[in-house]
Amino acid sequence: xxxxxxxxxxxxxxxxxxxxxxxxxxxxxxxxxxxxxxxxxxxxxxxxxxxxxxxxxxxxxxxxxxxxxxxxxxxxxxxxxxxxxxxxxxxxxxxxxxxxxxxxxxxxxxxxxxxxxxxxxxxxxxxxxxxxxxxxxxxxxxxxxxxxxxxxxxxxxxxxxxxxxxxxxxxxxxxxxxxxxxxxxxxxxxxxxxxxxxxxxxxxxxxxxxxxxxxxxxxxxxxxxxxxxxxxxxxxxxxxxxxxxxxxxxxxxxxxxxxxxxxxxxxxxxxxxxxxxxxxxxxxxxxxxxxxxxxxxxxxxxxxxxxxxxxxxxxxxxxxxxxxxxxxxxxxxxxxxxxxxxxxxxxxxxxxxxxxxxxxxxxxxxxxxxxxxxxxxxxxxxxxxxxxxxxxxxxxxxxxxx
Numbered sequence: 001x002x003x004x005x006x007x008x009x010x011x012x013x014x015x016x017x018x019x020x021x022x023x024x025x026x027x028x029x030x031x032x033x034x035x036x037x038x039x040x041x042x043x044x045x046x047x048x049x050x051x052x053x054x055x056x057x058x059x060x061x062x063x064x065x066x067x068x069x070x071x072x073x074x075x076x077x078x079x080x081x082x083x084x085x086x087x088x089x090x091x092x093x094x095x096x097x098x099x100x101x102x103x104x105x106x107x108x109x110x111x112x113x114x115x116x117x118x119x120x121x122x123x124x125x126x127x128x129x130x131x132x133x134x135x136x137x138x139x140x141x142x143x144x145x146x147x148x149x150x151x152x153x154x155x156x157x158x159x160x161x162x163x164x165x166x167x168x169x170x171x172x173x174x175x176x177x178x179x180x181x182x183x184x185x186x187x188x189x190x191x192x193x194x195x196x197x198x199x200x201x202x203x204x205x206x207x208x209x210x211x212x213x214x215x216x217x218x219x220x221x222x223x224x225x226x227x228x229x230x231x232x233x234x235x236x237x238x239x240x241x242x243x244x245x246x247x248x249x250x251x252x253x254x255x256x257x258x259x260x261x262x263x264x265x266x267x268x269x270x271x272x273x274x275x276x277x278x279x280x281x282x283x284x285x286x287x288x289x290x291x292x293x294x295x296x297x298x299x300x301x302x303x304x305x306x307x308x309x310x311x312x313x314x315x316x317x318x319x320x321x322x323x324x325x326x327x328x329x330x331x332x333x334x335x336x337x338x339x340x341x342x343x344x345x346x347x348x349x350x351x352x353x354x355x356x357x358x359x360x361x362x363x364x365x366x367x368x369x370x371x372x373x374x375x376x377x378x379x380x381x382x383x384x385x386x387x388x389x390x391x392x393x394x395x396x397x398x399x400x401x402x
Contacts, residue, residue, distance in 0.1 A: 013084065013200065018266050021079030035259045036072045041065055059239040069247055073255040077262045078230075081220075084199045084265070086206055087232035091242055092258060096195065096215025097123045098251030099229030101131075103213060104160075105249070106241045107189055110136030113158045117144035117174060119167040119375065121193065128162075129370075144174040145304070151182055160189040166196045166309070169322045169358045169382040170375050171296045173305025176312050180208025189237070195219070195349070200272040201315035211237050216261050218349030219319070222271050226260035228253050271351065271387060275319030278393065279385040283321050285394050290326070291335075291401040297321040319385045320348060322358075325401065328379040332357065336381055341388065341396040348384035353393055358382050 022033045041064040043049040052063035056070065064070050074092050081090035093099040104127070108114065116128055118141040128139040142149035150161060161183050165174040176192065183190035191211045192204045198219045204212050214220060216228035229251075231241060246252070253261075276299075283297035298309035299317030309317060325332040336344060342355040359371060359378045371377075385393070 014269050016080070016083045017268050020083035021076040021081075021262065033073065033076050033259060033262055035255050037255050038071075039067050059242050067255065068250055068252050071255050071258070073262075074253050074258040077253070077258040077265075080262055080265055081214075081216075081230050081232055084268070085194075085212055085232040086199070086203050087212070087238075088235040089238040090230055090232040091238055091246055092216070092253040092261075093229035093231070093246075094251045094253050094257075095227050096121075096193075096213070096217060096229035097127070098249070099213050099215075099231050100124055100193070101127055102245045102249055102251055103191065103211060103231050103241055104132065104137075104162075106245045108132070108137045108159050111157060112137050113155055114139040114160055114162055115150055115153045115158055116141055116162040117164060117167060117172075118142055119144065119170055119172050120162075120164055121168045121195075124162075124164075124193065125370070144172055147175055147178040147182060150179065154182075154186055154188070158186070158188060160191055162191045162193075164193040164196070165202075165312075166298055166305075166318060166320065168196065169296075169320075169380065171196075171298050171303070171305075171318075171320060171322060173298050173303075173309045173312075175308060176202075176204050176209060177207040180204075180210075183210070184208065196318050196320050197313060198268065198272060198315075198318075200269050201276070201318055202313045205233065207312060210234065217347065219272065219275070220268060220349075221261045221264040222268065222349060222351060223260075223264050224347065224350040224352070226257040226264070228257050228261050272316065272319070274387040275385060276316030278387065278390045279319045279321055279383075280317060281390045282383070282385055282393060282397070286321075286323050286397065289398075289401060291331075293324045293326045295321065295323045320382070321385065322380055322382045324377060324379050325381065328377075332379040332381050335397075335400045338400040339396055340399070341392055342383070342400075348382075350384065351387050353386035353388060354384040356382050 024031055025034050052065050055062035078090040078092050116139050140153040142153050163174045180190050190209045192209050194204055194212045195215045195218050211233040214230045216230050280299045283295050283300055286292045287295045298305050325335050342353045345354045346356050346361050358380050
């Protein structure tokens with residue numbers, strides 16, 4: 001259910017975050033979204049069962065049969081996701097990688113090619129470099145700072161362009177609108193991982209992108225307690241994924257995790273305001289610190305993608321930043337080991353600040369030469385800035401860097 005509240009887009013976003021996809025339970029009147037913790041659903045008679053199956057097989061949602069084929073709690077989350085992203089439809093998955101893998105397998109076959117940004121989440125990179133080639137699908141990786149790099153890599157067998165912006169972990173900024181236009185010119189599908197930005201900060205569908213993928217485990221859930229993934233876009237693309245590999249591969253989201261994620265999304269805009277503000281303050285603090293060599297954050301005027309980020313991220317620059325400590329790897333490890341408030345952990349988008357060393361954790365499976373080519377040094381530290389008091393966070397980093 002979409003609510004047209006009038007007013008500007010951001011005010012509408014706050015209302016959609018609370019109400020979209022949710023309504024009182026018709027059987028009990030429960031005001032909150034119920035958890036339909038059922039694997040299967042019954043029908044009045046065989047005619048209704050047949051009608052439901054036929055509709056689901058055609059990609060229509062006119063009832064429920066089996067939770068792998070659809071569930072009321074999961075569907076409520078999907079409606080909320082579509083509303084906040086500005087898409088016609090959404091599909092929820094058991095993890096971000098389940099979403100990414102299923103989407104890609106639904107769109108390519110043996111002999112096809114993909115053009116992708118060189119700097120990606122390590123799981124995505126591993127999928128593109130190790131798993132898909134075994135199925136006959138090759139990927140060309142390019143530096144994402146120039147649209148010409150993508151254009152030059154396109155071949156007659158290329159089927160899609162895949163990007164992240166801001167990228168993981170160096171926060172590189174790619175021109176979303178230019179990528180969308182390039183894909184349209186060559187009749188390719190354009191896909192973006194919008195996990196770092198969220199729809200609060202950046203809405204790629206409005207810039208022409210075909211499909212947006214997420215690890216909902218991160219900012220959308222926001223509390224580090226539910227795995228999940230999602231894909232959002234036009235109905236034709238979602239139907240293609242739904243009737244293709246979504247059910248066959250079975251990476252569907254559980255009703256309980258769907259409920260946790262929907263609950264988290266109600267406060268998404270409130271949390272992102274704080275994530276954005278805290279990250280900008282910490283980036284400015286670290287940039288001035290004598291113990292820090294370089295800070296990667298698109299909100300800093302010194303960032304090469306700053307002006308582009310200002311245009312395509314109207315909600316804010318996000319809660320993610322990375323930095324390199326003076327003294328390289330060993331100095332970076334010492335600083336990371338000395339934090340007291342920041343939590344040493346992988347993942348991101350939690351209400352608490354998470355700090356990690358990409359080369360030995362999140363990007364460990366990426367070969368060293370590929371890491372270096374992407375600009376990921378062994379001394380890089382990635383910070384997912386939480387919603388704590390920013391002075392407390394600055395004090396913690398100051399004593400760790402001392």
